[in-house]
């Protein structure tokens with residue numbers, strides 16, 4: 304495990320490098336999306352601006368605002384949307400092309416939880432997935448190795464999904480466990496349990512308590528302990544108080560140079576500065592499944608949030624499989640395709656299951672015919 308040494312000044316800097324700085328957020332909602340695979344360039348000047356003096360708080364608030372779609376409405380006919388759909392077409396419309404590209408390859412499924420399998424709701428404890436979605440994911444896992452990759456702590460996301468046959472990577476991939484039972488893929492994998500940030504547990508616990516205390520004066524704030532990271536939710540906080548909230552979080556973080564901040568959907572995420580994220584978790588899981596140097600693996604990652612970009616980026620760099628971003632609005636993304644909401648994710652997953660079933664049926668029919676021909680030749 305590599306722990307990157309950083310100064311206090313660099314805490315926000317590390318976010319910028321991860322592509323989640325204010326400049327990126329704002330650009331994402333103002334400009335048409337970049338061509339697939341294009342990189343987000345952030346100049347040194349921008350980084351310095353973000354980190355300097357009194358403007359930092361405004362930038363935090365701008366960034367928090369940018370995570371709220373209510374500030375940037377897109378009509379379905381707008382230029383931005385047209386460009387977005389050209390660069391990131393619906394995975395449902397492109398289904399035939401997708402399965403064509405995966406031909407002869409081993410598909411492996413990676414699914415984010417919030418906003419992907421379950422709809423976004425005000426109360427994080429009530430973000431249940433539907434029985435229909437659970438049934439779909441259960442069937443999916445019968446045909447493809449399947450992992451849930453979430454910012455939540457592993458136990459919590461498991462309590463929502465309740466499928467023992469899946470891989471789980473909680474805390475943004477910092478807590479990985481293999482299927483506890485019933486997966487035919489388990490035998491292919493080594494025993495998996497990986498916690499690259501375990502040294503940070505006491506620090507995360509401490510910071511969680513401090514954040515709880517510092518932010519308790521702000522109505523609607525919600526601090527969630529995700530074991531190896533902490534989420535500060537502002538979905539239910541009056542926008543007028545976002546600046547104050549950012550100030551409190553910043554004042555706590557100042558004392559913890561080994562923690563960094565990233566941002567999700569109306570949530571500030573505090574986590575260790577180790578070089579580990581959902582992209583690394585994806586690679587770790589592929590290795591664990593025995594696909595380390597495999598050219599015929601086809602990983603598909605579906606996610607809705609900024610932290611999922613690390614995984615989309617890894618897939619682009621590997622040139623294997625692709626990412627699908629769940630979003631109704633244009634976003635800066637490394638994903639290749641899009642789906643609008645969890646209900647479309649469910650339809651997509653069902654189509655994959657039906658397609659795989661059909662392939663297997665065809666294969667067994669051909670096999671049967673071969674057996675019959677062999678038998679007739681013997682006679």
Ligand SMILES: O=P(O)(O)OC[C@H]1O[C@H](O[C@H]2O[C@H](CO)[C@@H](O)[C@H](O)[C@H]2O)[C@H](O)[C@@H](O)[C@@H]1O
Pocket residue numbers: 415416417418422423424425426427430452453454455527529534536538567568569570572608610
């Ligand atoms: O990686 P994910 O599985 O997408 O987890 C990311 C965060 O998801 C949760 O927060 C988000 O969903 C909540 C429930 O719908 C919503 O209220 C919140 O505004 C969203 O940000 C979860 O509570 C966080 O801990 C995760 O980090």
